Amino acid sequence: xxxxxxxxxxxxGAVWILVLVFAxxxxxxxxxxxxxxxxxxxxxxxxxxxxxxxxxxxxxxGFVVLPxxxxxxxxxxxxxxxxxxxxxxxDSRRTHADLREAYFLVFxxxxxxxxxxxxxxxxxxxxxxxxxxxxxxxxxxxxxxxxNGEAKLGQPMVNxxxxxxxxxxxxxxxxxxxxRTFPGKSGRLRLPLVVEDEHVEYESEAYLDFxxxxxxxxxxxxxxxxxxxxxSREPFLxxxxxxxxxxxxxxxxxxIRQFGLDAQLTVGSYLFKLEAMQRAGARNLLxxxxxxxxxVFGGEYTFYSVFDSAVDLILLGEWNYDGRGRNATPSRxxxxxxxxxxxxxxxxxxDVQSTEIVASxxxxxxxSTRALFVELDRRLSDQLSxxxxxxxxLSIDKADIHYDTRRDSFVDLRLTYNF
Amino acid sequence: xxxxxxxxxxxxxxxxxxxxxxxxxxxxSESAEETGLKIAQDSQDREKGFGNFTAQQTMMxxxxxxxxxxxxxxxxxxxxxxxxDKSLFVFDEPRDVKGTALLIHAHRESADDQWLYLPALxxxxxxxxxxxxxxxxxxxxxxxxxxxxxxxxxxxxxxxDEAYGDLTCTVTERFPVDKKSGYxxxxxxxxxxxxRVWKVEYYDRKDAHLKTLTLGNYAQYLARYWRAGEMTMxxxxxxxxxxxxxxxxxxxxxxxxxxxxxxxxxxxx
Numbered sequence: 001x002x003x004x005x006x007x008x009x010x011x012x013g014a015v016w017i018l019v020l021v022f023a024x025x026x027x028x029x030x031x032x033x034x035x036x037x038x039x040x041x042x043x044x045x046x047x048x049x050x051x052x053x054x055x056x057x058x059x060x061x062g063f064v065v066l067p068x069x070x071x072x073x074x075x076x077x078x079x080x081x082x083x084x085x086x087x088x089x090x091d092s093r094r095t096h097a098d099l100r101e102a103y104f105l106v107f108x109x110x111x112x113x114x115x116x117x118x119x120x121x122x123x124x125x126x127x128x129x130x131x132x133x134x135x136x137x138x139x140x141x142x143x144x145x146x147x148n149g150e151a152k153l154g155q156p157m158v159n160x161x162x163x164x165x166x167x168x169x170x171x172x173x174x175x176x177x178x179x180r181t182f183p184g185k186s187g188r189l190r191l192p193l194v195v196e197d198e199h200v201e202y203e204s205e206a207y208l209d210f211x212x213x214x215x216x217x218x219x220x221x222x223x224x225x226x227x228x229x230x231x232s233r234e235p236f237l238x239x240x241x242x243x244x245x246x247x248x249x250x251x252x253x254x255x256i257r258q259f260g261l262d263a264q265l266t267v268g269s270y271l272f273k274l275e276a277m278q279r280a281g282a283r284n285l286l287x288x289x290x291x292x293x294x295x296v297f298g299g300e301y302t303f304y305s306v307f308d309s310a311v312d313l314i315l316l317g318e319w320n321y322d323g324r325g326r327n328a329t330p331s332r333x334x335x336x337x338x339x340x341x342x343x344x345x346x347x348x349x350x351d352v353q354s355t356e357i358v359a360s361x362x363x364x365x366x367x368s369t370r371a372l373f374v375e376l377d378r379r380l381s382d383q384l385s386x387x388x389x390x391x392x393x394l395s396i397d398k399a400d401i402h403y404d405t406r407r408d409s410f411v412d413l414r415l416t417y418n419f
Numbered sequence: 420x421x422x423x424x425x426x427x428x429x430x431x432x433x434x435x436x437x438x439x440x441x442x443x444x445x446x447x448s449e450s451a452e453e454t455g456l457k458i459a460q461d462s463q464d465r466e467k468g469f470g471n472f473t474a475q476q477t478m479m480x481x482x483x484x485x486x487x488x489x490x491x492x493x494x495x496x497x498x499x500x501x502x503x504d505k506s507l508f509v510f511d512e513p514r515d516v517k518g519t520a521l522l523i524h525a526h527r528e529s530a531d532d533q534w535l536y537l538p539a540l541x542x543x544x545x546x547x548x549x550x551x552x553x554x555x556x557x558x559x560x561x562x563x564x565x566x567x568x569x570x571x572x573x574x575x576x577x578x579x580d581e582a583y584g585d586l587t588c589t590v591t592e593r594f595p596v597d598k599k600s601g602y603x604x605x606x607x608x609x610x611x612x613x614x615r616v617w618k619v620e621y622y623d624r625k626d627a628h629l630k631t632l633t634l635g636n637y638a639q640y641l642a643r644y645w646r647a648g649e650m651t652m653x654x655x656x657x658x659x660x661x662x663x664x665x666x667x668x669x670x671x672x673x674x675x676x677x678x679x680x681x682x683x684x685x686x687x688x
Contacts, residue, residue: 116682
């Protein structure tokens, strides 16, 4: 309890103090660079089928506000602030706020290379593949945003980067742990039991996590190796009861050590991609500690200007493997990605409106779980854009933890105002 | 055996005599290919030593019905000795792509390296540089029209000298070496005094006249380097056009190698 409160108050309080300091400084100093941008969107999600649980609605509407303030001095030292808020009328747990970014950035020269320091709340992306982000571990997933797990919660950090001709070394000290967000009782795309949000359990209460990555480009080949030591970002869902005695899942976070590898070879119109990781200390689906390896291997090919038109056609295929097999924990809804294929095609029209269609299928090679994703993106004006997305859950295997989401196919319509 | 008469000897030596005359004659100093290459080489040499520059680009896209759409971006370019330049494009408009950045390490002899930064995901993506002929941001400019074109990327043929306004231009054909180029050839008008490009005609793979680029509003920086302030690309097949306006040129800024790395790319806003 104290942890959660501290988590919310400390960074927010610190950020507001920093903002004030900076604002005062900004007035005192001439030559400060300010930039205010962001987006507001309205969203409507429609679920054609009735949910598996009573109380789940067929329609959800809501909005997102995501402004971004950037302040920099003449030397390029900067402060970035980006708070996030979502309102959802159907699921109170989906109505949530977060600080996506609130960090100071300074950098300078060191020898032939440079150093960079980021202090505050930030987002970090590691990896190359599209079907899942296996080695990407610094930030917690904001799962309530989208079942694809692409949205992430802001992570408090001290990040030092040192880059030179011999490569880039990043080192992270992560003093807080964020718990994953899950849909509530009346929300769609939920598990058989609601995931408790009042309290979270940890193997260790020493929430000081560390991560590091080394990356380098060798001509057409880009590679990175990473290590993470600390509190897992992926919870083990423990059956329990909430304060009113109702059965729930309780999030339990193990202490883990993970080694990651990501690599991409770019040859002509081909991209070859690999992500692999070895994780120790995490529980499997049965609640037993199991060390394992997992990987994603894939390739991408682009047909530029098909039939002499402006249209580009991108084909992508990836294969996901998890050494725990059937005991793998779910990494991306609706499948557990222990032996799953992913095929996607992206059609970029390269027109003035940047119209784009992406269609993909994710399927379990051993089970019957299959899901189809289709998304259309189009700019309506310099500031407005429209995005229509449909997720069709073709089949979910009875043995999958996501079986109760089988009736949660949806069509999502987003209208975004960018400023 | 045929007796050798003086007249035979004359005919036999004729080619040699003509060859000697040819070499010594000023009219026969170099082939059209050599002249074309020399113009391109001189232009590239003239560009040497600029160091780096930053500028603003505004693109006005017009379709044949006159509907307009605007693109705004910041450009940073760093000269690299003995190889292609490094450039960074940061998008400001349209707003949905604000903060998106494209980093290009151009190479003279091999394929360019390109990375794209997606600010929403804070993701740096290494992308294929094969997309030479694709449209840049929906405009009539292809990537290959905007990225610096090293001498080695074409073969050349000088055509003629021609008046262009008050100027005298050399008109040269250049043929892309890269099979992924969208063009079979380009015809370039370059003035003789300052080697500025005033017009380029682009011919597609079927040798149809696809586009014409005209350049104007030239200004000189550091008393040496000329930059066009306005570039107009007209597509003759679709009737669409794009006017690219360059402003706020600044040369010899404090840019350096570190601004053109993947780490530097994540820092742009």
